[in-house]
Amino acid sequence: MTVTIYDVAREAKVSMATVSRVLNGNPNVKPETRKKVKDVIERLDYRPNAVARGLASKKTTTVGVIIPDISNLYYSSLARGLDDIAEMYNYQIIITNTDNDPEKERDAFLGLISKQVDGIVFLGGALNEETLNDIKGSHLPVVICGTSEKDENMPSVNIDYYEAIKEAASKFLEEGAEQIAFVKASYSEQLERHIEEGIKAAYQEKNKDFDEQYILSAAEDYQSGKSLFGKIQELKSDVVITMSDETAIGVLHGAMDHNIAVPDEIQIMSCSNTRLVNMVRPPLSSVALPLYDIGAVGMRLLTKYMNEETVEEANVILPYKIEYRATTK
């Protein structure tokens, strides 16, 4: 029925071991033998069974990706970077959506373990305590992209959120902003802390007090941003910084609906920079995270762990850039 390595061996009049060797590019094969085997492989249209291979070698060339929601542009941009590099290194990715639900997250993780993935990439959101312990217990290489963990020793790829937010906030303050509202949409306490510290540092540098009530929360979608506008108006903020682009666009439209001029009366900036930023008018100013690159670098980092290469820096910080478009002065 299906042609196996045994069929190839028989046809080529060599042993399975030799076929296996040419399959795996083992140099210990005489060129003629190699050619002979390759010819038979081609003639029989033989395709190695990766499952059998995985069982025998304990390597599946598959990595798991745990992601809050693939239909969110932020995460799917990361995922695209991930997959491109995975493909380059001959890995395939199993993607599982969790909606940031700890239970789904744990199930996803256990599922991936049982599938014997060679590594796992965790995207965005927060890793709950229990899963985190499972991960550590599993001795599987894991890389976290686009979010920070309590245990900051876990390999990760990020930008320097503290610096980014501080830089953005400072600029606003310098130019006369009075009250910056910050809308967090992250599920990672750690990440939120970095960000809050960034804002506070900016205020401190200007010798201004920061009022905690200007830190708001919203889900990372359009509607949440829109609903939040009332609150923002109440607070009389003249600047709003959000994590998610969608949230920022929601706020923007909230402002437009209330006839508040953007950026004259209120400035809006996000911290994400998906392709959405150019698809609204006015174009959204944003801290530009290199989303694709974060994914790509994350996967590259993971391959290093999987191949037991030495890694110099487990916590990669990628550069960010602040794109001032038309929602800021």
Add this chain to the structure above:
Amino acid sequence: MTVTIYDVAREAKVSMATVSRVLNGNPNVKPETRKKVKDVIERLDYRPNAVARGLASKKTTTVGVIIPDISNLYYSSLARGLDDIAEMYNYQIIITNTDNDPEKERDAFLGLISKQVDGIVFLGGALNEETLNDIKGSHLPVVICGTSEKDENMPSVNIDYYEAIKEAASKFLEEGAEQIAFVKASYSEQLERHIEEGIKAAYQEKNKDFDEQYILSAAEDYQSGKSLFGKIQELKSDVVITMSDETAIGVLHGAMDHNIAVPDEIQIMSCSNTRLVNMVRPPLSSVALPLYDIGAVGMRLLTKYMNEETVEEANVILPYKIEYRATTK
């Protein structure tokens, strides 16, 4: 080291076969035995190795998803529906991006075959001839979502594009539209044909001639739409229908930049309805494809094939709805 079925058998003082039976919910196990085994499983924290299982049973509970670009909202919406249903049926999905490149597509397919996936979902884009033949030769269940194939016997999930476009075009014509430009962004000739026929049918019903030059092409992104606006203006179209939301938004902004009033001077509608439609002002009118559902139903259909259930209808047509928002009168 890792605990295997053998360890469980030994500890529970039964045979591996029995452990396997309780694992797989085989009823031929005495309740006491079952309980005993379950206890040991729990105590040892035993997790079945899905790879070994796959090798022995020739079922991997993994399905492959071949997709043009996961970072495109259209496809990622489909993918999300796919994954949710896959999870429900205890399947996991391997996602591979192809950028509609036939070579990548073929590699993706061969990779999935070698991983012994139980089925494949093909999303959007066009399946090239060669891959299509491979698929047929593989006897693997395959479902196509959101696009049509030459071979219309392949299981698929779609809306009735012909009817949708015809309905939309008819309405525009009835209300006095003179020249409808249609921007296709599909890679499937088959799909394009359905759509063109829909438009032509609408013109015919109104006894008007349709001029082929009003059928334009663009990539399914924002910039392409924007660049296309010059051409549209040249054609003096008063209605533009695009496949992709991003393209429509590009056209919309093109119009705004040229001080052409939307919808008064030009009406714009897309045929997709991702969450983007509400994130622009004015909100984009669109033929609402049930993207999530197309994915979900597609995966459900695939599970039927994988479990050898009987399927009544291999070519599922889901209902569409035309959402008239503010880019149309």
Add this chain to the structure above:
DNA sequence: GTGAAAGCGCTAACAA
């Protein structure tokens, strides 16, 4: 209701 044993298709010592 349960167990013994033969694979599934491959890799990886170890020998030769």
Add this chain to the structure above:
DNA sequence: TTGTTAGCGCTTTCAC
């Protein structure tokens, strides 16, 4: 340079 052989961890007849 090549072959032999013993698994990898499970499912699945087939007996009992």
